[in-house]
Amino acid sequence: MFFGSDDKPASIVEAVNELPESGVTIYALKALDFVVPDEWNNTTDFDTLMREVTGEDDDEFLEEIKAKAEELYADEEEGYQTAIKIFKMVDTADMALGAAAMADKLADSVGFLSFMKDLTPKADTVQSIDLAIKITAELLAFTKINGIPGDSFGDFVGALGNYAGESKMRMAGIVAFDGVLPLGPDFAELVMDKLQSVSIDKVEDNSVFQKMSEYIPGIGAAEKLGFIKEAFGHTKGWISDFQSENNINSEKIINSLSEYISLADTKLDYVAAFLDASTNYFEHTGTQTVASRLIERAVNEV
């Protein structure tokens, strides 16, 4: 797997080629196919991705595009590496949190249901901060890829409407797995309320915040929280519309997930805790997004 492998960013070709073809992340994302019907087919081979993005099939031309994409990715100043780091960081933090909570139980041969009992759902405030930081991460990665200022809230919200394929799938993941399942159908309002009332101490203690902090504009936790609030505030309306337009509700998510994963009659927040601990959908689809944008650029520069 790609995440947590080493300190040096892999080349973009390796990053895509190392993405898994199956696993909990992939099954969880496939369960959200109803949001983006047939738009996401989990391309995990860079050459195939080049053909899909460019519509070209001449090997020599494709090799030129690949070389240009690698060259652009290797230049840190271009921002693509930072975008991948941001996508990766949000998920890695989740993995650590979820895994640590259940680490003691791993040695036991527990049954599925008792295993689920050992998961610890996050408190609403923690979940709300995490979700808002994921939205902030999406904004920051977007600005890095597009080369625009980090506080381009309007451009970001405008672009969300044009999100397709793996990017739209990632947003569906936020709404379904980080919003509706753990926090309920009115999660967007709840998250905003929590962001308004949360203490700075709580934010500083939040492990996702600690990891993402250096990428969030602002001096000190209070200013950075202000940025997160602004990012979420600008995005909230789009999120609610996206949720209702695509009919993303817990029943639909669970029914769809059950086609891939045995969930029995598990409580929603426990399913959310399980997905949080066992998936890296942000990094997975984020890698596909960065690679696609690089290919789109490279084909115009060769």
Add this chain to the structure above:
Amino acid sequence: MQKFRISLFALLLSSAFLFSCGGKKKSNTETTKTNTTTNTNSTATQEKPKQEEVEGGALNKFFPKDADGYKVVYNQEKDGFVQASLNKDGKEVGTFAVSDLSTNMDTKAKYKKSTMKVAGYPALKKGSKGHTILVGDRYQVSIRSKDASFDEKMRKAWFEKFDLSGLSKLK
């Protein structure tokens, strides 16, 4: 679809734990590394402009304007490069890009073999879905098709909708 079994869960969760350990270590290293190279307070200023190339923002004004149901949506703006999508009825039918070839001599050299002119400038066919022209011996304008409705003839016609004369004078 095959469902997960208990043993698979255990394996995956072991993996999750192992990876999380690796992830923590990585993050610390990244923090140290990134602090030395990035501005903590503004993500906007992290990428320094390369001196040789024009800023991406300087290229936008030469792009075609929205017209006849077509909408130009900008999506990448880097030093020496701007890219936009051409949308019709909410669907992407093509892409436009302008790149400064000051630091991309490989691409510029390809025009020596150009035998075609489009809009009065040396032109090349790029793959089966794209055309590019070299403007002012410096800027490459690229038009690519994303939909069958936007064909080769359309690509060639849309070059004329750029302010090519203005672009050719940009220093």
